[in-house]
Amino acid sequence: MSSKESCRIELRTAIRQLSDRCLYSASKWAAEQLVGIEQDPAKFTPSNTRFQRGSSSIRRRFRTNEITSTPPTGVAYVSTPVMEEDEAIHGDFYLLAKSYFDCREYRRAAHVLRDQTGKKSVFLRCYALYLAGEKRKEEEMIELEGPLGKSDAVNRELVSLERELATLCKNNTIDPFGLYLYGLVLKEKGNENLARKVLVESVNSYPWNWSAWSELQSLCTTVDILNGLNLSNHWMKEFFLASIYQELRMHNESLSKYENLQGMFTFSNYIQAQIAKARYSLREFEQVEVIFEDLLRNDPYRVEDMDTYSNVLYTKECFSALSYLAHRVIMTDKYRPESCCIIGNYYSLKGQHEKSVVYFRRALKLNKNYLSAWTLMGHEYVEMKNTPAAVDAYRRAVDINPRDYRAWYGLGQAYEMMGMPHYALHYFRKSVFFQPIDSRLWIAMAQCYESEQLHMLEEAIKCYKRAANCNDTEAIALHRLAMLHRELDQPEEAAFYYKKDLERMEAEEREGPNLVEALMFLATHCKTQKKFEEAEVYCTRLLDYTGPERETAKSLLRGMRIAQSGFPSMDVEHFHP
């Protein structure tokens, strides 16, 4: 990896260039990474580094030790020369246009630049037109909403933009920013292959534009497409890969990429949040919570990614922390989909599902394609016993992203609730297909098979086995497996699973009826198998518990002692005449 200093220089130039072209979110991203790079403490006064100091003890606690700042060997990074500015002297018109742009008067900005021919001016003009079209589109979407949900509003600038950019592209008078915009336009027009190609060209010649990378990411929906991309090796590519791995549910790969990057960008909030998200997908909630707490300490007005944090708090049932978070985001920005979603989560945790639905709806009004809000709203409707509405909400989530296993799972649950286990199986199958490592999904499917209507126990056993193999935290699978095998009259298998369950309960120091049941079965099973010593161990353990089992254990023990000591064993009896 190139040195920190060169990275810093690259980023500084990029930020200037990006914000000069009004690509604000890309420049924001670059700036975040810039300050994320660890400073040389010798050169800076403490006040400079204070921002980074927040990194606290907690981070050190969870820091995975060795990977820090060891760049992967053998990867040669190309150094892309920082682009030369073509117009050293900014035209006055450009300045005017940029001010208009900053005031969100896009059309005016475009009009000012109508006769300018410099690459930069052309880009800004096109970009302003594009945004103007987008703005009008958003407005029309609401104005034109018909009775059947018709919202075919389109960006009316796309056609002329595409034509112009195509001409520029042909004449080879287009800069990487123009290519980015061209890619954007092509994507909107549905020409995905060409868009991908153009965007790759853009990021190869100017890798610091994160917006271009994100557009490219949204166009790579499978690993195959990703592998087909011809990307040159720049350190920005690592960010891209990390992000797309997460999108493609390759969480471990994504995590390791991010942790690698953290070696260089030690204090990047962005990377920290991404790591948290990846760990959330891996269901490591404890760590996620710590990371987010840390993140909020450094960046208290952050709203991005906070919905993930609220999900964690929800799962851990931290009422007050969740309410605190909700309060905080609503003071920061009330009309962000994330904020609404967090509040929805809070109400849901409080059991006020109607209110929760109101907030999820608001989140969806702000962003119709907000995936998790649809799914969460589905959950709320399930709680409210309004299954058709729940099914509808889940289905919308699935149609937005067919890989959303939570929504598939929700659909399955909804149908199971309505007493249609066979129909529900279709959805469970879908959900385990997309997330085969989640034991809860397998257990849900198994329970479906187990239901009295279907009673397909063999299939249920298969599902439970899968669940047991993927870290079943609630330890349902092993117990059910043992029970099912007992029900199917397969004592050997039943004993095997009871034993495993027992070991597990011992390891986790759990007690309860399951433990007694396991001991009871094992004791009788060992006795019939003539493994008296083992049986004795189980029986003695049973004596610690009260209830009828204790008596049974006592009588078992007595019987065994008589069989063992008092009387000749079976073999001897055999020889009796």
Add this chain to the structure above:
Amino acid sequence: MAGVVKAPGAFAITPHKVSVCILVNIYASPSQISVPFPFSSVSQHNRLGLYLLALTKSCDDILEPKLDQLINQLREVGGLLDHWLTDHVTSRLSSLSSPDDLFNFFNELRETLGGPDSGVMEDDQVILDPNSNLGMFLRRCILAFNLLTFEGICHLLTNIGIYCKEAILSCSSYELRRVDDSGNDLESLSEYENMDLNLVFKKINEEMEARKRATEQVSFHLHLPKELSTLVEDIEVFADPKSEHNDKGRESSSYASGELLRDVDPNGGVFLRTNWQIQGYLMEQADAIEKHGSSFTLNAFELTLRLLQKLAPELHRVHFLRYLNNLYHDDYFSALENLHRYFDYSAGTEGFDFVPPAGCNSFGRYEIALLCLGMMHFHFGHPKKALEVLTEAVRVAQQHSNDTCLAYTLAAICSLLSEIGFSTTSGILGSPFSPMISVGTSLSVQQQLFVLLKGSLKRAESLKLKQLVAANHLAMAKFDLTHVQRPLLSFGPKTSMKLRTCPIIVCKELRSGYHLISEFCCEGSTMTADGAFSTAWLKNLQKPMGSLVLSQDNGSRNNSNPFLFFTQPSSIPGSVMQLVGSSYLHRATAWEIYGSAPLARVNALVYATCFADASSSSDAALVHVKLIQHLAVFKGYKEAFAALKTAEEKFLCVSKSRILILKLQLLHERALHRGHLKLAQQVCDELGVLASSVTAVDMELKTEASLRHARTLLTAKQFSQAAAVAHSLFCMCYKFNLQVESATVLLLLAEIHMKSGNAVVGLPYALASLSYCQTFNLDLLRASATLTLAELWLSLGSNHAKTALTLLHGAFPMILGHGGLELCARAYITEAKCYLSDPSFLVSRNPELVLDPLRQAADELQALEHHELMAEAFYLMAIVFDKLGQPEQREEAASSFKNHVMSLDHPHDVEDPIQSDTLLNA
């Protein structure tokens, strides 16, 4: 949004509706004369009225017509008035240049409507009844306009501008061609140019140009760097390779794709018809998909649906249509996906005909989803899965007390059980059926089916679901045709039952379907029919009204005859026609089984002539198959193959179509007769492959394939192998309760043993077959079993010739009356053999007694090219002539014999086009 059922018939005001409003205003202008100003006669006035009516009802597409289409249609309708009408519409439209003009326009419209209480009316004044069709339309338009926001009105204005401009652009070229009477038009044209529509039009012009550029995508590719342009190829390739060979789907596809190419760009000017009309369109398409099966073009319709979904994402029925489309194109995964999607969104409560039940429960009606899913699995040939799903449907329907759905589900289960061979249902048909099958659990599949059928019929009758009742009657008839009714209880007092099927019951069941045709209107809506006629009428505007009778006389038989629009105010829905038609098909099959060839043929012909329009493609193919088979059996292969050729042209010869199977069957039989054993085996193997395709095992076809396999082996004189195949086939038939087939197999076994020289072993098989035939009233098969029995007796020795002859004479009436060429010939030859082997029979005394049947046999066999039997006939003839001492005729017969034996041994290599064609294809 979630869980909210949209009000049906949502209505949005569009430029097209505005122009219809203008026309209505012309039609019913508030004037004092009975025939308002521009019209010269009442009929002209009426014609415009009819046209407007059709315009508001027709549902031939999802999109509203453009102005130029409207103008063209007006040209057809208006006759002499056309200039005036078009001018009026266009100028009125283009005079709407500000929002205020629109307000005024709709205010004016209101005056056209008579008030609800305006009792005082002058006789000759034209006032539109607010409750008439057109009045309602006008009122809805006014209401929709009043509900618009100011932004909405602005959009409407812009859209009207685009709508006009487009028409002018496309019209101008048209107008230029008609120079002769252009004076008027040019004037109006220049009027537009001068029109002061200021900014609005400027903007529109820009948009139009942009749009034009968008459609000429060629230019853009040329400007691309090479690597980029290689990518472009995959953007729009919609060409459907199928549609070229396909006449049936063409009409539907051509306009669909044409429509799309034009409208792919949604920049404006694309307006959906009303919800009502779209639903009608979708229903029509659903019918069309079912009717044309896989010859319906997949892609073109899929494109229409995609467009529709884009324009109306809340119209969930689109997903259902997509499911149907995929279903009939055998795309399992997409079909499954779309089915689930549809029911997830609609909860089974969508559709314009859906009336929420009084006690509106919020559960949704997901049992319908289960029913559909079950039917889908059935269609794809997963009977076990289908049964599981349908069982769940029964349970859920019972839970939610949805009796209608329950009745349909039961009917579906019945057809599943009857069509697909289950050896046992234990463990599948479980608890939910206990209220219906309360008798016991030890019932056989057939008994369960019977109980279910009865229950389903009763339920359908009590719910007054006419179509379902009729369908159940048909299913019942089918059951009675092939099953003996046994008592359900194996204990208790037994009434003496004669173990036979009862043709009378079958007939009764088939007949009871007819009541349907007079009572159909209780179920289903007439909306589609209405819309369809409007559409048909609009499409045939060019036919002048005066020559209606003439055009009828010309014998144009197509459905879209304008005459129909007037003569059939309410037509019979297609589904009813289909049901009634299929009862004829059932009859034909019944008579086929009972062995009455003429009756079977008559019924098939009735179906082919009367129900061809309404029938689905598979049914139509089936009836053709029946007729062609009849030809082959009674007229020989030449005619059959000629008929097959026309049938092949008519039906798309896709894989596993009935026509293809028929072709293979005919080829096999001919190959057997001619002695082309290799070919026969090859064809037979192909049949076997078709029987167990990827989707499912077709039991009927599988039985037939192995039957033919056994027959081929028999002809090849590999008796033990043939017997083994036949034996295993019999086992299978027994297992799956295919009793009619069992009779055939037993008869074949008897033949095998006879030919292998074990007549004694053959006898019990023949007798068993006879008793099966008796039980199931299979008269023709029984006659042929009797014939085989006679042959068996005969081969036992000459002293049994008398017995054989008596048997034969008993069967002769049936054989000669209904039997095919081969059967008759065999009977004749056997008769001759009986006489000849009878020691007491002297040839010289009565030679014609032997020679006559032999000649008959030889004649009939000629058509079949059955060399083996022909050789036998000539051999016998030669012997007779020899005994009679007529050496010349003896030599003649002997040489014929030699010819046939030679061609049997060396099948000549002259292949005709049909079979080589098949082998290449297959």
